[in-house]
Amino acid sequence: MTGSILADFGDLMFRCPKTGQDFDSGFRTDQQDLASLPSAAHLRARCPRCGETHELKFAEGWIEARERRFRLARID
Numbered sequence: 001m002t003g004s005i006l007a008d009f010g011d012l013m014f015r016c017p018k019t020g021q022d023f024d025s026g027f028r029t030d031q032q033d034l035a036s037l038p039s040a041a042h043l044r045a046r047c048p049r050c051g052e053t054h055e056l057k058f059a060e061g062w063i064e065a066r067e068r069r070f071r072l073a074r075i076d
């Protein structure tokens with residue numbers, strides 16, 4: 001299979017509900033692990049964007065590979 005650009009393994013990202021900006025939760029995971037979690041599973045993560053601790057549903061997170069983040073960082 002070819003053509004997939006989704007990261008299979010990488011950093012679990014979330015969107016800060018206060019600032020609307022993406023941030024790295026500090027967790028590393030893969031698509032299989034993420035998909036195997038119950039939809040209500042959540043974690044607490046300290047947000048580098050606003051400095052608060054958010055309770056976040058894993059279902060709202062997504063995985064980003066480091067390569068993609070480097071590319072985004074260059075655009076910024």
Ligand SMILES: [Zn+2]
Pocket residue numbers: 016017018019047048049050051052054
């Ligand atoms: Zn935040």
